[in-house]
Amino acid sequence: MSRGFARAEYEARVQRIQTGMDRHGLGALLLTCEPDVRYVSGFLTRFWESPTRPWFVILPARGAPVAVIPSIGAALMATTWIADIRTWPAPVPDDDGVSLLAGTLREIGGPVGIPSHLETHLRMPLDDFHRLKEMTGLAFIHDHGILANARAVKSPAELTKIETICAIAGRAFARVNEIADEGVPLSQTFRDFQRLLLEEGADWVPYLAGGAGPDGYGDVISPATDAPLAPGDLLMLDTGAVYDGYFCDFDRNFAVGAASETAKSAYKRLLAAAEAGREVLCPGSRACDAWRAMARQVGDADTAGRLGHGLGMQLTEGLSLTEADTTVLTPGMVVTLEPGLDMPSGRIMVHEDVFVITETGARQISPPAPSDLPII
């Protein structure tokens, strides 16, 4: 499995974005966040975990991106297709790249688009952003979602990476019986499941959530406690593991020791809800259409929250399967379907799978879930 992308992939991405820039009259795009920078440059590192340094990539209206980055990243950036790399010895308290960035932007020209909509932020100090605006005199405006829209439609090469990490996670899920059992603390199960993901080929495991409890679990964002798994517990593991910079995001449910009729039928109902969502996934459908198809199946369409989302270089990205999201599906979009049920226990049960929109419908990327709730 080869890593990275051919230069043509980046050229195609940039061309698509620049077409949007032309339409909106943007002279430059200023990118500061990891996935946006990586999307146009190929710059892949876990060093973003350190908040110390800002990183900037500017996409002009014509030509290749320009990197304005801390010197510690120069060698790695030089391995990408980016030729124009300007560095400063960050961190420099008095001027942490601001005047270098300002000079570069003045040279390239504005107006400067910045991703400013839902799900985005500007990864640079606010004080420095104010100085940048003063120093350049350029107009800084929103990017009209150009970058997010480009990222939403995956190339075949991107799909291969998402398929790879979904297959890795599928193999790890198939081994959960090795690690989870009555008496094993949930926190231990979390650690061991991350180990399985690494053994099966994940580069790293940025995200793991889950829960366990009798006929359901609480919310799905809490860290694992040391409470041991008990007979009759439902165990859910939901992972966002990464291969070559691309995420999977799906979950699997297991019954510990034995499954109650309640749990078994809830599981079937979740699979049916996901199937109802899948039937709607095709070019021309909207995100809210898929939401509605699932919300009807899981019961109360008035209270159902987000039932899925886009996926790719981030754990969640782009569209949301909610009542309010009218994004139209197009081939190449990768979407998770994530129906959830309120259980009689007062807890919840959630199922999630990954799909890609094709010319005629949708194809499941995550390995098929067992048709019956598996017992471990």
Next chain:
Amino acid sequence: MSRGFARAEYEARVQRIQTGMDRHGLGALLLTCEPDVRYVSGFLTRFWESPTRPWFVILPARGAPVAVIPSIGAALMATTWIADIRTWPAPVPDDDGVSLLAGTLREIGGPVGIPSHLETHLRMPLDDFHRLKEMTGLAFIHDHGILANARAVKSPAELTKIETICAIAGRAFARVNEIADEGVPLSQTFRDFQRLLLEEGADWVPYLAGGAGPDGYGDVISPATDAPLAPGDLLMLDTGAVYDGYFCDFDRNFAVGAASETAKSAYKRLLAAAEAGREVLCPGSRACDAWRAMARQVGDADTAGRLGHGLGMQLTEGLSLTEADTTVLTPGMVVTLEPGLDMPSGRIMVHEDVFVITETGARQISPPAPSDLPII
């Protein structure tokens, strides 16, 4: 090992921050980033990996923080000491918490401080920040570094967590001979080392960097390639693993098969440089003093970059050991010393350990490094 902190810990943090707010006349602090939110609230989740939803915690000039968060986080936030929790069903495209946040801020009053200095950013859409300013009519100004300064000095309970994760990483480093050997791809070594960290008790492994090569490695931020380890290679692994929300950050070097005299003496020189830095670590010394002591040892003080940094809830946080950073060290600060050498091979070699400033000097938190370059 207990998780979380007693309520008194949060009350003490908030009191310290509010003293700073009084001094600078701030009516509220607006916090949007994971570590800042967690520092005052105790809200711990890996769900921040999803960029979809913004999260807000407001610290008034008096009293406990107020959470303005997506409803998906309400149950987890309710387990913290925060009582005033206001939610909206994010993501809502038209108004993703902005009017709820604006109303809360108007109620609490300004001026509103926001961390705006080096190393910070505002984690919310720029468009929404503009709307927030318009809707509230309040003054939004920088926070004068109040929050970062509070976080810089660790409590005994925080130190225990950093000590725990450093010990975990130490045990994993002691097992590197189990996973790294001639012929093993570096990418495999990276995956396996993350597995060791999990086996030894890390909750997760947000960061792993490293390198391998004859008498040194290239930059230390590139992802691992599939190139196999070769006899005579220097292998370096540098990890930021997490226990209960606190990071370690240190590295270890190994020679594969045999160590050259060059590598052995460079290793000794790095240990000596770290020792020179440690001798300067004491209350009243400045970050630049420790930098200078190490820069002299590793040679060219004109070209040495950052040779260490603060550590805690983030992989790197707070002060930088650079020529320009005049931060005065105080007891409770946790600092890494990270001297690096340019090797005759044209590559580099780096060593890193973790220290806490005490009343009289500094105490090493990371387990002692071998006094001679270990051979695996």
